[in-house]
Amino acid sequence: MPSTIDLRTPLSLAGALRFPLQSPGARRDLLRGALWLLVPGIGWLLNMGHRIVMVHRMQQGLPPTDAWREYGQLLKHGTLTALGMLLYATPGLLMLIAALRFERGALLALAAPLLIAAVLAIPGFMSHYCRRFDAREIFSPARALSRVRQGGALYWKAWGIAIVALALSFSGLLLFGLGFLVSSVWFWQVAGFAFASVFTQRFALDC
Numbered sequence: 001m002p003s004t005i006d007l008r009t010p011l012s013l014a015g016a017l018r019f020p021l022q023s024p025g026a027r028r029d030l031l032r033g034a035l036w037l038l039v040p041g042i043g044w045l046l047n048m049g050h051r052i053v054m055v056h057r058m059q060q061g062l063p064p065t066d067a068w069r070e071y072g073q074l075l076k077h078g079t080l081t082a083l084g085m086l087l088y089a090t091p092g093l094l095m096l097i098a099a100l101r102f103e104r105g106a107l108l109a110l111a112a113p114l115l116i117a118a119v120l121a122i123p124g125f126m127s128h129y130c131r132r133f134d135a136r137e138i139f140s141p142a143r144a145l146s147r148v149r150q151g152g153a154l155y156w157k158a159w160g161i162a163i164v165a166l167a168l169s170f171s172g173l174l175l176f177g178l179g180f181l182v183s184s185v186w187f188w189q190v191a192g193f194a195f196a197s198v199f200t201q202r203f204a205l206d207c
Helices: 013-021 024-036 042-059 071-102 105-121 123-132 141-174 179-202
Strands: none
Touching: 013 024, 013 141, 013 179, 024 042, 024 179, 042 071, 042 123, 042 179, 071 105, 071 123, 071 141, 105 123, 105 141, 123 141, 123 179, 141 179
16 A cells, blocks of 8 residues: 655655545545535635645644544634735735726736735745644745745745646546536645645654
C-alpha cells in the first residue's frame, strides 16, 4: 500500500494530486465539500474553513480526514480567511475600478501588479493561521510577503502544482458541469496541501 501523504512528505506533483484521493476518508471529505458547494456562499466558506482545519490537524500530527465537524468553527475560519483575501486584494481592486471609471491606462497598469501581489501573498498567511488560528497572522500583508520570499524555490514549485491542478479541474465540466463541483474542491485541496507543505516545512509549523 502507498504511504500516507502528509505535510512531512517531500512535495511532488504526483503526491499533491493524489493527496485528496489517497484514502476512503479523504474521498468522503472531498464529496462532502462538493455537496456543500450547492449552498451558494456558505458552502464556499465552509470549504475554506475545512481546508484550514485539515492543515491544522496535519500540523498537530493528526490525519487530515475527519475535519468536517464543528461547522460554526469552519464558517468562522473560512470567513476570516476570506476577509484577509479581500483586504489583500482591495488596493488592486480600487485601482482597477478607478482605471475603468476614468479610462486611464496608467491606473490599469498599476492595478495588475497589485492584484498579482495580493494573490501571491495569500499563501504567506494561510499555513501560519492554520497552526494556532491566530487572526493576527491573516491581517499582516508585509509579514505574508516576507514569508513568500523566504519560501524560495519550493514556493514556486507549489504554484506550478496549483496551476496544473487548476487546469485538470476543468475536466469536471465534461460531466454535465456537476463534476466540476468535485474537481474544484479537489483543486483547492491540492493547492492548499502544496502551499501548506512548503510553509509548514520551511517554518517548522508542525513542531
